[in-house]
Amino acid sequence: MSVKPLADRVLVxxxxxxxxxxxxxIIPDSAKEKPLKGEIISVGNGxxxxxxxLKSGDKVLYGKYAGTEIELDGEKFLIMRQSDVLAII
Numbered sequence: 001m002s003v004k005p006l007a008d009r010v011l012v013x014x015x016x017x018x019x020x021x022x023x024x025x026i027i028p029d030s031a032k033e034k035p036l037k038g039e040i041i042s043v044g045n046g047x048x049x050x051x052x053x054l055k056s057g058d059k060v061l062y063g064k065y066a067g068t069e070i071e072l073d074g075e076k077f078l079i080m081r082q083s084d085v086l087a088i089i
Contacts, residue, residue, distance in 0.1 A: 042056055
């Protein structure tokens with residue numbers, strides 16, 4: 001894949017949605033929550049005011065409504081600003 005985010009943006013692969021609860025109950029699609037963590041796939045170069053702290057391979061936590069969903073090669077990704085990332089885990 002050759003997607004290079006611009007400026008202070010990052011491309012994130014969201015973690016898989018859990019299909020079952022700890023007790024083995026299957027969760028229907030309508031009740032599934034979007035994952036709030038993922039892996040950084042690629043990063044932009046930053047801006048003159050903001051240096052890029054994140055790098056490819058970082059596992060991160062982000063806000064519930066952060067980023068824009070895109071689909072590349074049949075896989076879903078998020079593009080968001082570095083400032084939308086809450087923490088590196």
